[in-house]
Amino acid sequence: MPKLMLDDPDGTLVMLSDSVTGFAGRFPGAKAMRERRGRGGTMDPLIWSAMAEAGWIGLLLPQECGGAGLGLREQTVLSEALGRALIAEPTGAASVFAATLVGGASPGAERSRLAAGMTSGEIIAVPAWTSGAKPMTARSVNGSILLSGEMRFVDAARAATDFLVVARSADGVILLSVAADAPGLAISERAGVDGGALATISFSDCAVPADRVLSRANRCEDLLRRAILHTRLALAAELTGVASKALELTIAYTSDRVQFGKPIASFQAIQHRLVDMWIEADFAAAAVVNAVDALQAKDDDAAELAVLAAKARAGEAAFSICRRAVHLHGAMGYTDECDIGLYLKRAINLNAMLGQPEQLRLEFVERESGYGRGRT
Amino acid sequence: MPKLMLDDPDGTLVMLSDSVTGFAGRFPGAKAMRERRGRGGTMDPLIWSAMAEAGWIGLLLPQECGGAGLGLREQTVLSEALGRALIAEPTGAASVFAATLVGGASPGAERSRLAAGMTSGEIIAVPAWTSGAKPMTARSVNGSILLSGEMRFVDAARAATDFLVVARSADGVILLSVAADAPGLAISERAGVDGGALATISFSDCAVPADRVLSRANRCEDLLRRAILHTRLALAAELTGVASKALELTIAYTSDRVQFGKPIASFQAIQHRLVDMWIEADFAAAAVVNAVDALQAKDDDAAELAVLAAKARAGEAAFSICRRAVHLHGAMGYTDECDIGLYLKRAINLNAMLGQPEQLRLEFVERESGYGRGRT
Amino acid sequence: MAPDWNEVPDEEFRSVFRTWVDQNCPAHLRYMRKQRPLFNEVAEWYHALAAKGWLAPTWPRQYGGMGLSAAKHMIYVEEWGRLGCPRIPDHGIGLVGPLLIQYGTEEQKAHYLPCILSGEHVWCQGYSEPNAGSDLASLRTSAELDGDVFVVNGQKIWTTLAHCANWIFVLVRTERDAKVRQKGITVLLLDLTSPGVRVRPIENLRGETDFCEVFFDNVRVPLKNLVGKIHEGWTVAKSVLGHERIFLGAPTRPEYALERLRRLAEARGAFEDPAFLSRFARLRLDLYDLGSAFERYAKVLRAGGELGADVSALKIFTTELYQRITEEMLTVAGEEARFADDLGAGDVDIDAMNLFLDSRAPAIFGGSNEIQRNILAKAVLQLPG
C-alpha cells in the first residue's frame, strides 16, 4: 500500500509510525470518534495527555524551549500514521499550528510556559486566527490588552486552556495567548462532520495581561505563514494516511465479500476502480514526500508550491477515495456501524481545513506564474 | 442502440432514414471522406447533386419557394442518419443554415433563384457570417453594393456558387448573396480536421448588384438567430448519429476481437465503459428529441434552451464516445485505415462548429437565470 | 366506487389532484429533511389520503385504489413531488397490495387490503440478507413446514422502516438443495409481533435509522399466509416491480439538491466566480438532459408501452448526478464543509452535509449501479460472456 518513502537511516521514522499503531491498540480511533460525538464533540483529555506522554504534541517545538527537537519529517510520518489509525484528535491545530506559533514566538516566560505545558499535555493551546463577522482588534489600556472581535473555525475550544490569538493593534498585527476562562470571552460551538466541534469565539473587551504577547508586527505575519505551511503539510500527511487506510479496508472488504459466487474484488470493474484509488493514494504519498524534501531544501518559494500541491492532492485523493470506499462497502458502507464512513467524514473535515483543493491549486498557479493575480 | 424517438405516424421518418442507408451504399461515407482529403478538401459535386436529387438539400425551404415543405423533424432525422453513415458533406452550413436564411428572406427573384437552385443542386449557397480580422461592411455606390472585410470558417468555399454574406451597412445589417466568382473576392483555404477545408474569404470592394440583397435591418438579426438555432439542432442530430454509430462499431469490434481467449467485450471493465458510452449516446438522442419537441411547441425561450442543451450534450457525447471508441479499437484505432478515427475527426469538427459544449452551457444558464450576464 | 380517473383528461386530473393535495397536505410535512419519515410522523397525511380514496394510485378501483394508468400515475407522482409532500411508508401500497392483487387468495385480499388502507397494517419488505445483497437468489432464511405452520429461522437486513412496521412480506428458502438457486424460494406474510421476531434498527451515515435487521427465531407462520405457490416465490418476488421502476430514475433528488446548491451559491456569492459557474452549468445541463431522458421513458408508458431494461440508464445517471451536485455543495461551502449541521444561506438553512451523505445511498440500494451496468451490458448492449 502507498507509504511515505522517506529516508530513515536510523529507523526513527519506523519506530514513530509503529508507536502510533501500538497507541491505536489502546485507544482505537473509530471508537474514540464515536464517543466524542456522543459527548457533543468534546475531546477526551485522556487521549490527548497520552499523546503528549508519547511525545507527539509540540513535536515541532525547538529543543531550546523544551521541545523534542524533531522536525517536519517526523511530524509528517506521525501525522500520516495518525490518519491511518483514525486518531482524529486536533493534531493539526493544537499541535502543529500551535507549536509553530509558540516555537517562533519571542523568547520569554510566556513562550516557555506554553511550550512546557504543551509537551507535558497540561496546556492545550489552540490557535484562533480566522476572523469571523467582527474583525479582531487589540488595544492597550492600563497595561492590559483589550481584545474585541470574533474568531471562527476554532478546534477543540472546550478543551483548550489557552487560545493563541492573532489580532490587529495600533502597532500592527500581534500574537498573544488568552486564557480560555478569561472574562469577556464566549465560546459557541457547532457540530463538526467527524464528531468534533468547531467554535466561534467572541471577545468583547476581553482583558489580557501585556506579558501574554508572543510576537509583534511583521514577524507575526511570517509566523502565521509558516504555521499555515507546516499545518498544511501535516494535514496532507494525515489525509494520505486516511486515504491509504480507507483503501486497505476496502480491498479487504471486497476481497472477502462474496456475490454471485465470487469475491467482488475479483470483478474487473471493481479491480480497475481499486487500482485508480491506489494510484491516487500513491500520488498523494509522493506529493507529501516531495513537500518534505522541498521544505528541507530551504527554497521558500519551491517549498510553498510543494506544500500547496501536497495538500491539494492528498485532500482530493482522500475525499474521493473515501467516497468510493463507502460505495464499495455497499449497504454496510452506508451504516454508522461500519468504520469506513468515519474515514469519509474525517477526510471531509481535513480536506476543508486550510483550503480545499480548488483554492490551493489556484494559489499554486498564481504563485508560480502570476496567473489570476489580482482577482478578487 | 440509441435512436431518435420521434412520432412517426405515417412512416415518413423511417423512409427518410432508410433512404440515407441506401445512399450510403452507393456513396460510402468513409471512402468519400478519404477521397475528399486526397483532393485537398474540395467537395465531390457528384455526391452533393445526388443528395439534392434525393431531396435532402434545402429541406427546410418553405413550399412557396419550391422547397419540400418538410420541417425540423425531418431535418433532424436526416441529419442523424447522415451522421451515422458518415456522409460528411457540409449539410449544416450549405443546407440547413442556407435554407433558413433563404427561406426567411424577403420574397423576390433572388430568393426564388437561390431556392430553386439549392433544391436542384445547381446552386451551392454557403453562408459566410463569422467575421474575421476585418469586419464586413457594405456601402452603396452607383446602385451597386461594395463589400469589404473578411469572413472566417466558411465551409465548402471552393464548391460554392454563391455566398450568403452578412454585412453591416449604413442602414443596419443586411444579408445578400454574392457570386463566388465575383471580382474582389478571394478565398484562402486551410485543411479541416475531417478532410474538408475551411476558408477565410476576403472581400475588397467587391461589387454586388443591389438586387442581390435578401434581407435588411432588424429582420436580418432574427434570421441569423433562427439559422443558428436550426443549424445547431441539425448538428446535434448529426453528432448523435456519429456517436451512436461509433459506439455500434466499437461494440462490434470488441465483441469480435479475442484476447486472452475471450472477446474483449466480455471483460467487465470494457462492458461498463461501453455502457457509459451508451448512456451518453442515449441522453444525446433524448436531448435532440426534446429540442425538436420544444421547437414545435412554439415557445421561443424554451426552444433556445432546448437547442443549446442538445448541441452541448450531443457534441460532448460524440467527442467523448469517439475518443473512447478509438481507444477500444486498440492499435487498429490509431490507424487511418480503420474508419473509427474518421468518426472521431468528424465529431471534432461538428462539435467545434457553432459553439463548443462549455460555451453553450454557459449561454444556457445565462439565458435561463441570468448567471454570468455582462461578463466579457 | 371511485370515479375512473383515466377517463379524465390529463391536465384536468393534474389540476384536480394538485388543488386537493395542496389544500390537504399539512404545511409542516412539506419539504421534510427526513427522506424516510416514520409512520407516526406522517399518519395524518396517510389517513387524509385514505379518506379521500387517493392513497393507492395503482390499485384497481374495486379494492379501494384509484386504478390509474401509468400515464396518470406519473402525474400523481410528479405533483406529489412538486408540492413537497413527504414520502409515506409505502410498502403496503406499492408492494404488498399489488402482490396480493396479483397472487393473493380472495380471503387474503379481503383481509389485508383494507388493513393497508386503514393504516392498521404497516408493512416492510424482507428481501436482502447479510450475504445476499445484489445477489438475491443466494438467500438463506429458511421456512420449514410443520403441519399447517411454517417455522421461520434466519435473518434479514436493510429492511426499510421495519422498526415502525407490524407486518413483513418476506422471502424464505423452503428447499435447501434446489439445483437452480432461484428455485425453492417462497413468499410469506409474517406478523412482526409474533414470538421469536427481533428487530434491530441500524443507524446510517446521517445519524438516522431508515433500516433494520430482522431476526427470526422459530417464528411460526400459518400456512394461509403463503402467497402464491410454495417454492415458487421467486417469480412472485420479481414480478412486483412494474412500471414503477421509472421512479428509481426520476430527477427528484438531483432537482432538489441543485435548487439547494443554487441557494447556497447565491448566498455565498459563488456565481460571481466563473469557475463555479462553469461547474454549475454542467450540473444544470445534466439535470435538464436527465429530464429529457426521463421524458423519453415516460412517453413509452403514456403510449401504453412497457419499459425495457434500458430504463436502468436513468437510475445510474440520476443517482450519480445527485452525488456530483452534493459534492459541489461541499466545495462551495469552503471551510464550512467541516460542519455537520446546516449552513445558513440568507433566510434558509441548506442541509449540504445531510444531502451529501444521503446521496451515498441511492447508488447502492435498489440494485447497485454496478449491477445496473451489468444489466445494461447484457440486456441492452448484448455484449458477450
Next chain:
Amino acid sequence: MAPDWNEVPDEEFRSVFRTWVDQNCPAHLRYMRKQRPLFNEVAEWYHALAAKGWLAPTWPRQYGGMGLSAAKHMIYVEEWGRLGCPRIPDHGIGLVGPLLIQYGTEEQKAHYLPCILSGEHVWCQGYSEPNAGSDLASLRTSAELDGDVFVVNGQKIWTTLAHCANWIFVLVRTERDAKVRQKGITVLLLDLTSPGVRVRPIENLRGETDFCEVFFDNVRVPLKNLVGKIHEGWTVAKSVLGHERIFLGAPTRPEYALERLRRLAEARGAFEDPAFLSRFARLRLDLYDLGSAFERYAKVLRAGGELGADVSALKIFTTELYQRITEEMLTVAGEEARFADDLGAGDVDIDAMNLFLDSRAPAIFGGSNEIQRNILAKAVLQLPG
C-alpha cells in the same frame, strides 16, 4: 576504453553531457513535430553520438557503451528531453543490444553490436501480431527448422519504423502445440532484405507512418541467428525491459503539451477566464505531482533498487494526463479546433490537433492502460481471481 561516468558526480556529468549535446545536436532537429523521425532524418545526430561514444548509454563500456547506472541514465534522458533532441530509431540501442549482451553468443556480439553503433544495421522489433496485441503469448508466426535454417511464415504488425529498418528482432512460434502458451516461442534475428519479406507501412491518425505490417513468406533464417535457446524465447523477450520501464511513465509528453497549451492560452487570452484557469490549474498540478511520483521511482533506481510492477501507475497517469491536456487544447481552440493544421499563437505555431491525435497512441501501445491496470490489480493490490 571510455571513461567510467559512474565515477563522476551527478551534477558534473549532467553539465558535461548537456554542454556537449547542446553544442552538437543540430538546431533543425530540436523540438521536431515528428515523434518518430526516420533514420535518415536524424542520421547526422546518430553518427555524432556514435563518434563521441555516447550513443548507447546503458551498454557496458567494453561493447562501446557508456555503462551508465540507472541514476546516470536518468540524467542522460532528462537532458536529452530538456534540450529538445529528437528521438532516434533506438531499437538497436535499447533492445537488441542489451538482448545480445545478455543472451547472445560471442560471435553475435562481435558481429551485431558494432553494426548498431555504426548505423549500418537499423533494427525493428517484431512482437505484435494481428491477433496477439496485449496477449503476446498467442502469437502464430511460425519458424520450422529445416537443417540449419529456420523457415519463417506469418505476419507481424505494429512494427515500429520497419520501413526504414534492415533487420528485425522477431518472436516466432517453433512449437505449435505447447501446453503452456508461453512455451515454444523462439527469438530470431532476421535480415529484412531476405527474399520473402514484405513490409507494408501503415498510416496513422496523424497521417504519418510510424509503424508497419511485416509479412514473412518462407523466409530462410540461418540457425546461427537464434538468440538464446530454441523454444525458450519467452524468457528472453520478457527480460529485455529493465529499468527503462520508468521512461514509459516519464512526464516528457504531458510536459511538452502543457507548455504548448500555455502558449496557446496566452495568445488567446484564455488565462483571463477563471473557468479555464481552474482547469489549467488542475492539469498543472497533475503534471507537478506526476513529477513527484516519477521522482519516487527514480529514487529507487538511484539507490540501486529494482522497479516493481507498481511503476505501471506512472504509465497510466502520464498517458491519460497527456490526453486530458490535449483535449483542453481543443477546447481553448474554440471554433479553430476544426482545423487540421497548426494554430498561430503569437510568434509560434501550436500543433494542437497533431498533439491531440498523438496522445491517443501512448495509452494503447506499450501495454494498453487496461492491461496495466490488470497488472496493478494482481501484482500490487493482490486482488483475488
